[in-house]
Each structure stands twice: as structure tokens, then as C-alpha cells.
Amino acid sequence: MSVRNLEHLFAPHSVAVIGASIRPHSVGATVLRNVLAGGFKGPVYPVNPKYDTLCGLRTYSGVDALPEAPGLAIICTPAQTVPGIVRQLGAAGTRAAIILSAGMGAHTGADGRTLKDAALDAARPYVLRLLGPNCVGLLVPGIGLNASFAHSDASPGRIAFVSQSGGMVTAVLDWARSRGIGFSKFISLGESADVDFGDVLDYLASDAETTSILMYMEDVRHARKFMSAARAAARSKPVLVLKAGRMPEGARAAASHTGALAGSDDVYDAAIRRAGMLRVFTTEDMFAAVETLARARTRGGERLAIMTNGGGPGVMAADALAAAGGKLAALSPATLASLDAVLPPTWSHANPVDIIGDAPAGRYCDTLDVLLKDPDNDAVLFIHAPTAIVPSADIARAVAPLATAASRNVLGCWLGGDGVAEARRIFSAAGIAAYDTPEEAISAFMQIAQYRRNQDLLMQVPPAVSVNVAEGRAAAAGVVRAVLAAGRSMLTEPEAKAVLDAYGIPVVATRTAADVDAAVQAASAIGFPVAVKILSPDITHKSDVGGVALDLDSEEAVRAAAGRMLRRLGQLKPGARLEGFTVQSMARRPQAHELIVGVASDPVFGPVILFGQGGVAVEVTADHAVGLPPLNAVLARDMVSRTRVARLLAGYRNRPPADIDAIVRVLMQVSQLVADIPELAELDINPLLADSDGVIALDARIRVELADHTACALDRLAIRPYPAELEEQIDWNGEAVLLRPIRPEDGPAHLEFFAALTPDDVRYRMFVRVRELQPSQLARFTQIDYDREMAFVATRALPGGGEQTLGVARVVADPDNIQAEFAVTVRSDLKGHGLGRILMEKLIAYCRKRGTREIVGEALPQNTRVIKLVRKLGFVVTPNPAEDSVHLSLPLD
Structure with missing residues (x-):
């Protein structure tokens, strides 16, 4: 990662437009026009051997003819010419260039290297920073710099926008200009050959002109660099991400349920969350969130109190809150008594607090004052529908001082159009976020809540060494080495359980049997009832071929079940190798929940950990959360809380709560395993039974692959664990x-x-x-x-x-x-x-x-x-x- 010379990109003393032109609709003509029209105060040097002057400026035949090394060069020439121009610029002393040219990754030279590679090679000796290629350029409105071929200029502001998509650059410029939104920096990354998200985030984190950072992201290429830069930036200012590609492309072919479930969008979501950023899903949500977070109080908490002068809007807000997974605050007896003292007898006596449509300004103030003193809520949503009794603006003037002085968040919702326009302006001028509908206000509240959660996770940089597994680490590594030495990638079930046992994860007692007779003997030794499963390196999911038999309570039952498995395997998978059977004691835990804990390898972010509802229908239920290792107790508990099964684990009716601490320990132990064993590619513990007595792994599947031990094993992790x-x-x-x-x-x-x-x-x-x-x-x-x-x-x-x-x-x-x-x-x-x-x-x-x-x-x-x-x-x-x-x-x- 590097911020070296980026000041020349964002605050150049002069600009050269290489490939400047007057040809209509050409990139060179558009860029020169934009640079001149933007109001940039420094010298502008058009470069093109075909012209003596352009737009009234002396035009130079080449880089070597310029009177000085330009602070920033904008390259608009054909792709083949770019590496040579970059080399000339570097030798002349230029330290930043924008490459607008497209197609540099497709053209290759005799040595097989692309023009993009050649440009990077030319820039490297001079630490000449390259933005692009194939980008729209950048705008710094505060200094009048429009170094782009965008169709519109940008107004000065305090928001930085960074995009991988040129189309999004121009669309957002148009969208923001129509709404009066300004920018400190507006950056098109293009193909990010050199300057990428990590570099820009590092620069913007310490940029005094920027108070919020917005990103349109399609992919990340350097996960460790990105995560470090994102976490550093998110500590100092809000960072919002609009990530494209939300819909799954279909389950990947994988040797585990986890490998199929942990789609790339889940992983990106986990990375954004872990970095303390906030993910949004529309452009409008992005800019709305900027305003919301800029006005949000630092006080945390997710319990919302709703006050309204109409029952319907209050119910709509409560419904939206429930649908979004929010928490409606419970009114304490003391608060109910205080509200009884200031409200008419017909008020709702519950949250939402309906203060009745005839409410004068004083009733609004009294109600808000009570709610702001209530320790059982963390924020208040104020909803007002206009009436003929009291002008909305009068209510806004009366309530605004209370809201601005509050230690917790107060959000306003002014329903209507012209009748509440002035009230909405009064709230906005007072620094109170104001929304048009209850749904918009609830969406904003949930953005605040999610942002606070992510900020809390951001502060968790956990150790990888969370349990003492020094001896177990050696034992597990020995199992993995033996499997790879035998030319296998899949561990047998007993081998996988041995690895888990080495890391302190409870596993059910399991024995291996070479044939039917040996399976019968193993069952007798373990004690009935038992479960019997086929043991084959060619069968990933044993239940798919009838390779699992449960609750076998006699030698005859074991013999019969094993025989059926052999016959069924011969019919369904005649070429499959059979190495025997595994026999294990039945875990009698009737009130246990079936969970899954797993590991998959993401091509960008490396190993990721999955937790969710388990069982044979795990892909159908699709109830899971993904997290980046290393994990500590806080991060592991957060993963559990983000699943639907978490509500079942909390207990219901006469079913006691499951031992969440035991589940958290398993997640931490798997995280430790990921850090210690670089050969680990995929892992499934499914099902992991969990009840009030703890957890136990019934089945385990592990796939390994050779690892590069010449590099640091921890480099494959997106976040460096405790060293x-x-x-x-x-x-x-x-x-x-x-x-x-x-x-x-x-x-x-x-x-x-x-x-x-x-x-x-x-x-x-x-x-x-x-x-x-x-x-x-x-x-x-x-x-x-x-x-x-x-x-x-x-x-x-x-x-x-x-x-x-x-x-x-x-x-x-x-x-x-x-x-x-x-x-x-x-x-x-x-x-x-x-x-x-x-x-x-x-x-x-x-x-x-x-x-x-x-x-x-x-x-x-x-x-x-x-x-x-x-x-x-x-x-x-x-x-x-x-x-x-x-x-x-x-x-x-």
C-alpha cells in the first residue's frame, strides 16, 4: 500500500493534457475543455504535435518540449503509446498521471506482457503514480480541477466519492448535481493498475477536506491492503460502500456445504462489516446515509421510541422497524406514568406513543422530554402529520431545541408536502435529520444501528491464540501431512475428527472398520446404540447414497445396515472406492439444535468462517453468517447473533437455551485452526449438536491442499492475527x-x-x-x-x-x-x-x-x-x- 506522491494527483501545481485535441467528441478535446472550464489556477499544458495552439494555449509537441515537469499528466493517447509517455514523464520529474486510455490489458507485446504491465514497469523507477487505465479521471472541485472527460462538473463539498465504474461516475455526478450535493474528491479508479481502493482510502483518511467517503465497488484485488486501509479510514470518518453483484451466481462446486454456501457477496459483506464500514444498496441510500451519519450522536443502542400525532404513521413505522430487525423500546412503568401526566387519557399507552391529532406544541415538547429522559430507549423517532390546529413550523420551532440538546439520536419525519416544508427546513437547519416517510426514517435509524455495530466490530482486532493448543497443533499438523503424503486431499471422517479433537472441539467417539464383521465388532465395543457410515474417499455427502444408518441397537442391525450400504453403493456409485465403515456412538441429545461450522477459501479474502443452521438441508435453509478470521469471543458471538437459528438457541417454551459460550469457543477454535494450518482449504462440522449441556461434533469433513511454505502462512488471511x-x-x-x-x-x-x-x-x-x-x-x-x-x-x-x-x-x-x-x-x-x-x-x-x-x-x-x-x-x-x-x-x- 502506498500514499507516496498521491498529493501530486489530488493537488497538482500544473496539469499537462497529453493527446489534447479540438476534434469534436474526442477524449482529448473533452478533457482539455473540462480542465480549462473547471477554474484550475495553475498552468495547463496541452500536448499534441499536430497543433501549435489549442483553446488559446500554446501547445507542445511532446513531453520533452514542456517548460517544466507537470505536476499531473492526463494521458488521452492510444494504448500503444502510453508506456513510452509514462517513461518520459517519469524521467522529466512528473510523479502522478491519469491514464484514460482503454484496452491496455488486452494488448500484449512479444514478451507476453500487457501494455498495462509495461506502463507500470515504466513508472516504477520514478514512483510515478498511475490512476487508471480505462478510467474517467478525477475531480477536485475545491481547487477547480476537473481532470476527467465527465459530462458534468462537480460542486465543492466534504464528501469523497470513489468508483470502479466509469458509468457510475457520470451517473452519480448527474444525480448529485441535481440535488445540490458537493464533493471534496471525485475519483474514477478504472482498472486500478496502480492506485486502488487501499491507496485512496489511506489518502482520504487523513484528508482534512473530506468528512465522509463513499465507494462504488465491484471487486477487491489485494485483501490485506484493502482491509488495513479501510479499517484505518473507518476509524476517522464514515465510509459507505455500494457493492455491485449482490445476486449469487449459483452454488460453487465444492467438497463441503460451506464451500457452496459462502458466496462471494457474503464474504464481501463480512469484510465491509469487519472494516467498520456501512454497506448500502442504492445510490439514494448512500447519500441519505451520509446525511444521517453526519448528524448522528455517538450514543449507541438500538431501542427506538416512536412518538406520533397519528396512530397510522406510528404503526407503519413500527411495522418497518420489525421488518428491518429493529427493536421497539419497551416503556417502563415510570415513563408510562410520566406520559399519563402530560397526555390526554386517550393516548396509546404504549410505544408508538400516539399523542393524538389535536396536540398543541407544548404536548409535543412534554412528550419528547419524557422520552429523552427514559433510560429504556436509545433513540426517538418524531412523526408529525399536518393539522389545521397548530402550524407544523411552530411545532418544529418548539421541538428543535430539545432535539438538538439531546444526548441520543432524534429523527424527524414530517409527512406531507408544502404544508410541512418549512418545518422540515427548521429541523435540517438545527442539525436534526428529517425524512419524508416513516419507512425512510426507519431505514435511516437502522443504518445508524448497523454502522454502530460495525464500528464496534472494527475495534475488535482479536488474537489468533485464544486457546492453548500447542500440543494439539502438532498433532493436527501431523494428520494433515500424512494425508497429503498419501496423495489425498480429503481427510477421512476419523482423521477429520482427530484434527478437531486436537483443537479441543468435542467430537463423538468414532472407530474405523475395514469390513462388515469389523463394523459389528466395533459397535459391540462402543456400546449400542450406534451410527454406521460408509468410508469412501469418493463420496463427499454420505447421506446422498444411503451411506448413513442411525440408532442401530444390535449386532444384527449393524450387520444388516452395513450390507444394505454396500449394495446401494454398488448400484449408485459402482466405481467408488470403499475403505470400510465408521462406527460411532449415538449422541442422545433430543433437545439439541443441528448447527454447521465451516471454513471455505475465498479467492480474494482467503479463508472465511461460516456458522448457521445445519443438517442435511443446510443449502435449502440458507441460514448462515460469514466472518473473517481471526475471531475472538465478541466477533464469534456477533456471527451467531446474525442467524435466524440464534433465536431458537436462546430457548423457547420448555426448551432451555443452548450453551452459546460453547458454540463461541468452537468458532474461536476453528479460527485458530485456520491460522495454524495453511493447508486447510475447506472444513465442515455438520451437524454440530448444541444444547444446554454444550456442543458435540457428529460429523466432520476436511479438504486440504499443499501450501506454499516459502511465504508467511498468515499472509493468506485478510486480517493479520496476533503475532x-x-x-x-x-x-x-x-x-x-x-x-x-x-x-x-x-x-x-x-x-x-x-x-x-x-x-x-x-x-x-x-x-x-x-x-x-x-x-x-x-x-x-x-x-x-x-x-x-x-x-x-x-x-x-x-x-x-x-x-x-x-x-x-x-x-x-x-x-x-x-x-x-x-x-x-x-x-x-x-x-x-x-x-x-x-x-x-x-x-x-x-x-x-x-x-x-x-x-x-x-x-x-x-x-x-x-x-x-x-x-x-x-x-x-x-x-x-x-x-x-x-x-x-x-x-x-
Whole structure:
């Protein structure tokens, strides 16, 4: 990933249009006209050897004839000419170019490489950034830059729009212009040969002119890069995604149910959710969500109270909320009593709160005041239909101050047209989101709720090592190696269960039998009743060929069932190899639910984990959720909650709730298995029985394939898990101390560590006086993206269990890994004993190994201990009196 030289793309000092023309309807003529009409203040250089002047400007014969290296070049020439032009631009000193030319991926040279590859090769030595090819270009309205062949200009604004589709670029420009929506950046990526979503997200995340980012996405090519950039951007501003290709293309051929169920759209949905972004499904929803989120309060929660002056609109809102999976707040007895005191006896006495159509402005205010004080709701939807009793605008003026002062979200819905237009404007001017219909308002509320959920998930960067499976890891890896050495890709059922058992996943006792007699003997040894299944590497789903018999309660029943299986297999699959039978005890759990837990390999995002309702009809029920590993308890529990079967697992009638914690542990253990075994391609645990006593896997299917061990096994994961390999046990002044990367679970210990710092030490670390860490700050410190930042903590074991944090050193690298900013803090009562140096030396070694070029930091002049420490470590210390700070830098290359 890289943001290098992107400032030349978005804020150039000059622009060259290469291939400029006056030929009607040509790209070169359109681009030159747009650049000049946009109001760009810098020099514009048309380049075309056929002309002396174009549009009153001197025109140059080629790049070498230009008076200076242009800050940005827009290339409008035929595809064959582009690599040569890029090379000339790079040599001249240009560092950004937009390639509008199409067809560069189709043309190949004598060496078999495409023109797109040749252009990248030409740009690489100069770090010349390329947008496109085959794109519409970009617009930066704030500086009057229209470097595109779009048919319309864009107005200045605070929204950045990024699109892979040129058609969407022009359509959205038209749509937004008709509605008065402006943009900070408007970017067409085209084929993303160089600059892609990850690069643009990194740039826009720190762009002061951009407050929201909208993306039209068709595909992602570099999952790890995209996820890191998306998570970083979504931490600082709302990021909304309109993802094309929602409809499934049909089940993929796969050796597992999971492989068939985990369609690419499910995976993209999981990635968007995990990155803390919000997915929308129409252009109108996208821009509506921008306004909604921009006005939304930070308070979370999903319980909605509805107040209305008409029963019908309230019922419509409640119906829409239920259909969207929202929660209608329950009114407490205290709230009901307060409402009784301010409302007429005929009010609805329930949520929705119908305050009756004759309500004066005071009744609206009194009702809203009660609801805003109610601890049992998280947001209020205000619905008003116009009446002849009180002008709607008067009600809006009366209610707006209450709504703007509220700590929770208040959404307005003004039903009607001209009669409520002024009321709607009053709400909008006060910063209160206002909608035309109850359905629109509910859709907006659910967008807020989903966005908050995704933001919560964004802060979860879990460790892969969630259970102690060191011995089990070796045993499982041994099974996989043996299968691959035998030339097989499918594990037998006993082998698959051995792998699960090694990771602590409960499995039903299973034995292998070579023939019918051996199956009878195995059944007698296990004890009746038993289940018998055929064992064949050529049969993926045994029930499809009658290869499963349950509840066999005698030797005769086992013998008869095994014989029927042999005959049926010979009829349906005469060429199938039969290796015998598996015999297992029957799991007598009449109130258990059948679930599925699985793993599939996505071509973009790598391994994904699936959870849902299991059984033989799993594809028909299609009740499942997909998540990206690694998982922790919060993420695993979220996956469970997103399925319909979750409501059954919660218990009903006389059926007790299932052990959700046991299900969550299985998901975490499977996540660990994914991280540890790079050969794992597909996995099914189906059914996984779950009831109040726990879980047990009845059947398991695993497919493996050779893995490239020359690369990092974790690189196939879209999110880097906890790097356990960086843990290090040291002796510190006679005491055993563990140096390790920080984990999300370190939150409580980190709070205690912060509380042990003196006020001066807090000020030295944070440059301001802070009494306590806010939850968002704590999450930011402990839940990090290991692909971009690192925090090493020194911990010691406490006598009663748990760990105590003694010190922390952290470093955050820029997207290009050129410069990384560090900070180091040691408990105030432990300073002066060498722990800070130990942490810094580990941090420096880590940065060297990652290829970071320079470590930098800032310190207050009074922080003499840190300044003295880093000076001993080779840092250059430079006073910065203007900022009342000291700059610290350590070159590593």
C-alpha cells in the first residue's frame, strides 16, 4: 500500500493534457475543455504535435518540449503509446498521471506482457503514480480541477466519492448535481493498475477536506491492503460502500456445504462489516446515509421510541422497524406514568406513543422530554402529520431545541408536502435529520444501528491464540501431512475428527472398520446404540447414497445396515472406492439444535468462517453468517447473533437455551485452526449438536491442499492475527517478565497501568493532562492493526492469576512503512530500572526486520528520561522551540 506522491494527483501545481485535441467528441478535446472550464489556477499544458495552439494555449509537441515537469499528466493517447509517455514523464520529474486510455490489458507485446504491465514497469523507477487505465479521471472541485472527460462538473463539498465504474461516475455526478450535493474528491479508479481502493482510502483518511467517503465497488484485488486501509479510514470518518453483484451466481462446486454456501457477496459483506464500514444498496441510500451519519450522536443502542400525532404513521413505522430487525423500546412503568401526566387519557399507552391529532406544541415538547429522559430507549423517532390546529413550523420551532440538546439520536419525519416544508427546513437547519416517510426514517435509524455495530466490530482486532493448543497443533499438523503424503486431499471422517479433537472441539467417539464383521465388532465395543457410515474417499455427502444408518441397537442391525450400504453403493456409485465403515456412538441429545461450522477459501479474502443452521438441508435453509478470521469471543458471538437459528438457541417454551459460550469457543477454535494450518482449504462440522449441556461434533469433513511454505502462512488471511512469534520471556532484575504484542484483552490491565502513572508521566505521554482513559482511547491503544502498528507490553504474572502491565512501547507506521512514530511509557514506580530500554530495543529490532526506514517521535523538553534514553540508542534529538517539543529520529537504513 502506498500514499507516496498521491498529493501530486489530488493537488497538482500544473496539469499537462497529453493527446489534447479540438476534434469534436474526442477524449482529448473533452478533457482539455473540462480542465480549462473547471477554474484550475495553475498552468495547463496541452500536448499534441499536430497543433501549435489549442483553446488559446500554446501547445507542445511532446513531453520533452514542456517548460517544466507537470505536476499531473492526463494521458488521452492510444494504448500503444502510453508506456513510452509514462517513461518520459517519469524521467522529466512528473510523479502522478491519469491514464484514460482503454484496452491496455488486452494488448500484449512479444514478451507476453500487457501494455498495462509495461506502463507500470515504466513508472516504477520514478514512483510515478498511475490512476487508471480505462478510467474517467478525477475531480477536485475545491481547487477547480476537473481532470476527467465527465459530462458534468462537480460542486465543492466534504464528501469523497470513489468508483470502479466509469458509468457510475457520470451517473452519480448527474444525480448529485441535481440535488445540490458537493464533493471534496471525485475519483474514477478504472482498472486500478496502480492506485486502488487501499491507496485512496489511506489518502482520504487523513484528508482534512473530506468528512465522509463513499465507494462504488465491484471487486477487491489485494485483501490485506484493502482491509488495513479501510479499517484505518473507518476509524476517522464514515465510509459507505455500494457493492455491485449482490445476486449469487449459483452454488460453487465444492467438497463441503460451506464451500457452496459462502458466496462471494457474503464474504464481501463480512469484510465491509469487519472494516467498520456501512454497506448500502442504492445510490439514494448512500447519500441519505451520509446525511444521517453526519448528524448522528455517538450514543449507541438500538431501542427506538416512536412518538406520533397519528396512530397510522406510528404503526407503519413500527411495522418497518420489525421488518428491518429493529427493536421497539419497551416503556417502563415510570415513563408510562410520566406520559399519563402530560397526555390526554386517550393516548396509546404504549410505544408508538400516539399523542393524538389535536396536540398543541407544548404536548409535543412534554412528550419528547419524557422520552429523552427514559433510560429504556436509545433513540426517538418524531412523526408529525399536518393539522389545521397548530402550524407544523411552530411545532418544529418548539421541538428543535430539545432535539438538538439531546444526548441520543432524534429523527424527524414530517409527512406531507408544502404544508410541512418549512418545518422540515427548521429541523435540517438545527442539525436534526428529517425524512419524508416513516419507512425512510426507519431505514435511516437502522443504518445508524448497523454502522454502530460495525464500528464496534472494527475495534475488535482479536488474537489468533485464544486457546492453548500447542500440543494439539502438532498433532493436527501431523494428520494433515500424512494425508497429503498419501496423495489425498480429503481427510477421512476419523482423521477429520482427530484434527478437531486436537483443537479441543468435542467430537463423538468414532472407530474405523475395514469390513462388515469389523463394523459389528466395533459397535459391540462402543456400546449400542450406534451410527454406521460408509468410508469412501469418493463420496463427499454420505447421506446422498444411503451411506448413513442411525440408532442401530444390535449386532444384527449393524450387520444388516452395513450390507444394505454396500449394495446401494454398488448400484449408485459402482466405481467408488470403499475403505470400510465408521462406527460411532449415538449422541442422545433430543433437545439439541443441528448447527454447521465451516471454513471455505475465498479467492480474494482467503479463508472465511461460516456458522448457521445445519443438517442435511443446510443449502435449502440458507441460514448462515460469514466472518473473517481471526475471531475472538465478541466477533464469534456477533456471527451467531446474525442467524435466524440464534433465536431458537436462546430457548423457547420448555426448551432451555443452548450453551452459546460453547458454540463461541468452537468458532474461536476453528479460527485458530485456520491460522495454524495453511493447508486447510475447506472444513465442515455438520451437524454440530448444541444444547444446554454444550456442543458435540457428529460429523466432520476436511479438504486440504499443499501450501506454499516459502511465504508467511498468515499472509493468506485478510486480517493479520496476533503475532505470537514475537513473544519473548526475559529475566528483568531477577524477575520473569514477558515481552509480547498487546492484545484486546489487555484493556483492564491497561487501565490499571494508566492509573499507576503520575500526572506528569501522563502529560509526557499524551502532551495534555488526562485523568482517565475514555473507552474509545482504551480500545485504540489495545485493539490494533498488527499489519500497520505494533505495541509491545512488558507483563508479569500476578499471584492470584492474570497479568500486570509494567510498560509499553508502541510504533505506528505510515502506509509505505517509510516512517514510524514511536512512544514508550513505563509505570511511574518502576522507572530507572532499564525496562524502557528493553522495550525500545525490542521495538527497534522489530522495525528493522519490517524494513521501516526511520523511527520518529516527539517529546516534551521536560521529559528528560526519554530524551536521555533514546539518545543512548542512537536517536538524533532536535529541539523544536516553535512547538515547545523535541523531535526524535532514528534512521534505520
